[in-house]
Amino acid sequence: MKLILSRKGFDTSAGGCPNPVFPDGSFLALPIPDAQSPIRYSQIQHDGRSLGPLVSQLTGNRAFSRKGAHLDPDLLPEAFERQPGWRPLLGQHGAAQAHLANHGVGEGDLFVFFALFRPAERHRGRWRFVPGARAFHAIWGWLQVAEVWPLSSSVNIPEWAAYHPHLFGQRSTHNSLYVAGEHLAVPGMQTSLPGAGVVAAMAEPHRLTAPDARGVTDWRLPAAFMPGPGKTPLSYHHKPERWRGENADWCRLQCAARGQEFVLDLQQYPGVAQWLATPGLLG
DNA sequence: AGAACTTGTCCGATCACGGA
DNA sequence: TCCGTGATCGGACAAGTTCT
Numbered sequence: 001m002k003l004i005l006s007r008k009g010f011d012t013s014a015g016g017c018p019n020p021v022f023p024d025g026s027f028l029a030l031p032i033p034d035a036q037s038p039i040r041y042s043q044i045q046h047d048g049r050s051l052g053p054l055v056s057q058l059t060g061n062r063a064f065s066r067k068g069a070h071l072d073p074d075l076l077p078e079a080f081e082r083q084p085g086w087r088p089l090l091g092q093h094g095a096a097q098a099h100l101a102n103h104g105v106g107e108g109d110l111f112v113f114f115a116l117f118r119p120a121e122r123h124r125g126r127w128r129f130v131p132g133a134r135a136f137h138a139i140w141g142w143l144q145v146a147e148v149w150p151l152s153s154s155v156n157i158p159e160w161a162a163y164h165p166h167l168f169g170q171r172s173t174h175n176s177l178y179v180a181g182e183h184l185a186v187p188g189m190q191t192s193l194p195g196a197g198v199v200a201a202m203a204e205p206h207r208l209t210a211p212d213a214r215g216v217t218d219w220r221l222p223a224a225f226m227p228g229p230g231k232t233p234l235s236y237h238h239k240p241e242r243w244r245g246e247n248a249d250w251c252r253l254q255c256a257a258r259g260q261e262f263v264l265d266l267q268q269y270p271g272v273a274q275w276l277a278t279p280g281l282l283g
Numbered sequence: 284a285g286a287a288c289t290t291g292t293c294c295g296a297t298c299a300c301g302g303a
Numbered sequence: 304t305c306c307g308t309g310a311t312c313g314g315a316c317a318a319g320t321t322c323t
Contacts, residue, residue, distance in 0.1 A: 011290090098323085239320095260289095
């Protein structure tokens with residue numbers, strides 16, 4: 001089983017701002033803009049409301065609500081109108097998919113999504129980011145792979161998946177869809193969570209950026225992530241100088257600015273599987 | 284060798300807010 | 304209402320890892 005730390009959501013270039021954490025601890029990883037996607041921001045629901053006004057207010061760009069949204073990964077049934085048989089999906093293509101294929105990512109492997117977040121608040125009837133509050137990377141969702149569908153050739157795609165943005169427009173090579181399973185299965189995990197979902201409320205354990213970090217890419221991870229003899233380090237982070245042991249519980253990682261998918265073989269890192277099974281981390 | 288691509292940094296412009 | 308200060312924002316550019 002492999003863990004893939006996957007960067008998904010708004011960032012300073014795609015979207016142009018962090019993703020909001022609301023005053024009650026709930027949060028939203030905003031789908032990035034995609035002119036070719038048939039899905040509008042105004043058609044996506046969060047907490048029973050359209051994403052249109054929220055994304056327009058946070059970005060300061062009114063046109064956003066009418067723009068196409070790259071709803072990907074698509075994890076929550078209530079986020080969009082569904083057809084019978086729908087299951088959570090993740091699309092990958094180009095260099096990111098090549099990276100996953102090179103690492104043999106497939107059935108049973110677990111995507112854990114992270115993004116750049118920043119606290120948001122209501123101000124004069126509009127949403128804005130809390131002035132002075134710093135942005136940070138945090139884990140927000142997961143998808144465990146049940147099936148991988150290559151989209152390059154003439155593959156039969158079920159009707160319930162036809163809306164997915166990766167089936168529209170011109171896509172580069174290695175275009176693939178990852179389909180979630182029914183239930184999450186992690187060694188040592190007791191709870192019965194679905195095969196894909198988002199964390200209930202963003203809290204300290206989900207945070208990747210260290211509490212005393214200078215920049216968002218200064219991560220604090222459980223010590224179980226620390227590379228060692230005979231263990232392949234997290235992809236994109238092979239250089240030893242990126243890693244530093246902090247104490248028995250934590251290590252520090254200078255996270256790569258580039259790259260979307262960081263792959264780790266959990267057979268070599270059983271402690272990371274234990275961390276994933278921690279109650280409240282996922283779910 | 285070049286492309287892809289996000290973060291960090293710098294710098295100047297702009298905005299919000301409090302005090303006078 | 305004006306002004307100064309601090310925060311924020313946008314453009315430009317460099318850095319580093321992997322894929323093509």
